[in-house]
Amino acid sequence: MGHQDTPPIIELDQVDKRYRARGRPDVVALRDVTLSVRDGEFISLVGPSGCGKSTLLKLVNGLEPHTDGTMRFRTGTEDRRQAMGMVFQQPLLLPWRTVRANVTLPRELTGGRLRTADTRRAEELLDTLRLGDFMNSYPRELSGGMQQRVGIARALMHDPRILLMDEPFGALDAMTRDQMSLELLQIWERDRKTVLFVTHSISESVLLSDRVVVMSSRPGRIVSVVDVDLPRPRRLSDINTEKFGAHVDEIRRLLDSEHELATT
DSSP states (O other): OOGGGSOEEEEEEEEEEEEEETTEEEEEEEEEEEEEEETTOEEEEEOSTTSSHHHHHHHHHTSSOOSEEEEEEOOSSSSGGGGEEEEOSSOOOOTTSOHHHHHHHHHHHHHSSOOHHHHHHHHHHHHHTTOGGGTTSOGGGSOHHHHHHHHHHHHHTTOOSEEEEESTTTTSOHHHHHHHHHHHHHHHHHHOOEEEEEOSOHHHHHHHOSEEEEEOSSSBOEEEEEEOOOOSSOOGGGGGSHHHHHHHHHHHHHHHHHHHHHTO
C-alpha cells in the first residue's frame, strides 16, 4: 500500500503562529500553513533561515501552542507527545552519563526504574547505529557524527510513530553528513516511521524524502510541495541521475522565485 492510500497521521489546516510582546508588534512566524502528512511518510521542510521550519516542528510536538487554525493527530495516544521522538540540531547529551545511559534517559524520566528490556533496546539501537563498541564511552570521547547518532538512538528509545528532526546533520562535515543520511534511510526503510525533517540542503531533502515542503521567508507559508519521484531504496549514486537533478532544480527555482518576491 502506497502512502497515498494511507490516512494522514498529522493534519494542519490554516495554522498560524504569532509571538506577542508588550509594546511591540506581533511577530508572525507562520501563516496559513495547511499540510497533511500520511503515516509512514518521509517529509522534508526546506526554506530560508528564520522562515519557521523549526517552529513548525515545535507546534507538531506540542512544545509551542499554535495561534490560529486547526491541528489534528491520529497517533493512537491521548498525549500525542508520547508518539513522537525529537532529534535536535545539537545532540544535547549529558556529559557525565555514558552513551548507553544517555540513550536510556527518556525511559528513566518517564517510567522511573530502568528495566532489563530498556537496557537491551538501548543496546540494540546503538548496535544498529554502529555504536555498539562505545556504549560505555562518554560524549567527549565521540566525534560529532557519533554524538548525533546517540541523539537519534535516544529519540527512538520509546519506539515513536513520528520522528521530528530539526536539521540534525547541519553541523557535520559533508562526508559524515552523507553517511548519516544513508543510515537514517536504512532505519526508515526498516521501521517506516513518519518523519518530519528540517534541512537547508536541497540535495539532502531530495535524497531522503517522499515529498519536499518548500517554505517562504517569514512569515513562513508553504509555497509548494514537491513529490520526489525516485525509486527506493535510495543510494548516494542517485545524486548523479538526471531525475534527481531535475528535482533539485525545481526546488531551487521555487526558493529563488520566493526570494525575488520577498525582496521586491
